[in-house]
Amino acid sequence: MDVKGKSVVITGGASGLGAGTAALFVEQGAKVAVFDRNLELAEAIAKSLGCLAVQCDVADEVSVEAALDKATTVNGAPRIFINCAGIDIIGRIATRGGGPQPLEALSQQIAVNLTGTFNICRLGADRVRQLERLDAEDQGVIVNVASAAGLDGPKGQTAYGATKAAVIGMTLPMARDLAAYGVRVVTIAPGVFNTPLAAQVLRGDPEEFDTGTLFPKRAGKPAEFAAMALHICKNSMLNGEVIRLDGGLRAI
Numbered sequence: 001m002d003v004k005g006k007s008v009v010i011t012g013g014a015s016g017l018g019a020g021t022a023a024l025f026v027e028q029g030a031k032v033a034v035f036d037r038n039l040e041l042a043e044a045i046a047k048s049l050g051c052l053a054v055q056c057d058v059a060d061e062v063s064v065e066a067a068l069d070k071a072t073t074v075n076g077a078p079r080i081f082i083n084c085a086g087i088d089i090i091g092r093i094a095t096r097g098g099g100p101q102p103l104e105a106l107s108q109q110i111a112v113n114l115t116g117t118f119n120i121c122r123l124g125a126d127r128v129r130q131l132e133r134l135d136a137e138d139q140g141v142i143v144n145v146a147s148a149a150g151l152d153g154p155k156g157q158t159a160y161g162a163t164k165a166a167v168i169g170m171t172l173p174m175a176r177d178l179a180a181y182g183v184r185v186v187t188i189a190p191g192v193f194n195t196p197l198a199a200q201v202l203r204g205d206p207e208e209f210d211t212g213t214l215f216p217k218r219a220g221k222p223a224e225f226a227a228m229a230l231h232i233c234k235n236s237m238l239n240g241e242v243i244r245l246d247g248g249l250r251a252i
């Protein structure tokens with residue numbers, strides 16, 4: 001799908017991978033709506049890029065419906081959804097010093113990473129399903145964001161990894177469900193990327209961190225993630241697949 005002139009929703013677009021993707025898609029002529037829980041940050045990014053900021057909690061049905069309405073009014077009905085909103089609460093499931101990990105560590109991450117992703121996908125896809133068909137193969141594209149943690153099982157990431165494994169698990173059945181409507185679904189599983197979230201999880205500057213990549217020996221850049229998201233939109237043969245983007249990292 002050519003992104004030029006298309007209405008594109010980028011969740012978590014106020015920061016990190018989402019903000020990098022918003023920048024590239026605006027550059028490519030897409031009409032971007034940044035959906036983020038953090039309105040202040042979303043507005044600052046939107047102002048700098050020349051796109052739309054919408055306050056949205058991806059886990060909340062009313063909030064997502066209202067945000068989709070706003071994006072539709074301003075940019076036209078969205079056909080592309082890049083779902084970057086996510087949180088990472090690290091911690092081992094039980095430790096000598098700390099006892100069991102609080103149950104909220106799991107429930108909070110399920111709410112954003114799993115429920116939030118599912119919520120945007122179901123509400124967004126149902127709207128695409130009802131649109132007049134484009135004179136093109138692709139009618140819509142969904143790009144979800146998992147993590148290498150959802151495939152490799154690194155320590156301290158039991159809860160986070162479970163939510164990301166769930167996003168990976170949704171990919172193929174969702175692509176099958178939406179095939180009849182010409183909507184493709186692809187998941188990116190990033191390794192370590194230089195974002196505020198990675199800095200918080202790794203407790204430091206991702207530029208300085210040994211990322212465990214084979215090559216290049218550095219954290220990924222949001223622009224490199226964005227380039228993958230753009231390629232997925234453009235390449236109609238990518239569907240129902242999970243793509244690692246990690247410089248050969250295997251997270252332990």
Ligand SMILES: NC(=O)c1ccc[n+]([C@@H]2O[C@H](COP(=O)([O-])OP(=O)(O)OC[C@H]3O[C@@H](n4cnc5c(N)ncnc54)[C@H](O)[C@@H]3O)[C@@H](O)[C@H]2O)c1
Pocket residue numbers: 011012013014015016017018035036037038041056057058059084085086087088112116145146147148189190191192193194195196197198
């Ligand atoms: N950075 C990495 O190394 C890395 C690696 C693997 C996977 N990921 C995944 O990539 C995605 C983006 O991560 P990032 O590093 O850019 O993080 P980030 O913290 O820089 O950005 C995430 C954005 O999501 C927003 N957000 C959080 N909860 C939300 C909610 N309920 N509704 C709407 N917006 C919400 C935040 O406000 C923030 O702007 C996440 O899903 C993360 O798990 C990141």
